[in-house]
Amino acid sequence: MNPAIVMYAKTTCPYCHAAERLLKERGVSRIDMILIDEQPQRRPEMIDRSGGRTTVPQIFIGGRHVGGCDDLYELDAAGGLAPLLAANTEPRAEAEASAEAEAKPEPEARRRNPDGR
Numbered sequence: 001m002n003p004a005i006v007m008y009a010k011t012t013c014p015y016c017h018a019a020e021r022l023l024k025e026r027g028v029s030r031i032d033m034i035l036i037d038e039q040p041q042r043r044p045e046m047i048d049r050s051g052g053r054t055t056v057p058q059i060f061i062g063g064r065h066v067g068g069c070d071d072l073y074e075l076d077a078a079g080g081l082a083p084l085l086a087a088n089t090e091p092r093a094e095a096e097a098s099a100e101a102e103a104k105p106e107p108e109a110r111r112r113n114p115d116g117r
């Protein structure tokens with residue numbers, strides 16, 4: 001089965017990291033990363049699937065070519081990313097999301113003594 005989100009990327013590419021960060025901020029927990037610096041044999045496949053684009057990242061959501069990092073941010077700003085993700089990815093479990101939001105404060109007894117003792 002094809003994963004819902006595929007990103008052709010390079011390990012050291014800042015645009016790829018920015019795109020990954022935005023997707024994670026929007027609740028994506030799984031991205032199938034194809035690192036073309038480690039697997040250069042997959043670069044022609046990326047170019048073919050993205051209609052001739054040669055830069056990374058190239059992002060696909062649910063099989064649809066979204067484009068590069070700028071395209072992803074533009075789609076998000078236009079309000080188009082959330083519905084596309086909702087239609088193509090499993091939302092994170094409610095429990096997982098609320099557990100993150102309510103990080104428990106450290107118990108009083110375990111806090112460092114302000115005198116350093």
Ligand SMILES: N[C@@H](CCC(=O)N[C@@H](CS)C(=O)NCC(=O)O)C(=O)O
Nearest residue numbers: 013014015054055056057068069070
């Ligand atoms: N505007 C593009 C810029 C992407 C870009 O310039 N990526 C660089 C890597 S950080 C690239 O692919 N350079 C050519 C190459 O590495 O072959 C985007 O938003 O995705």
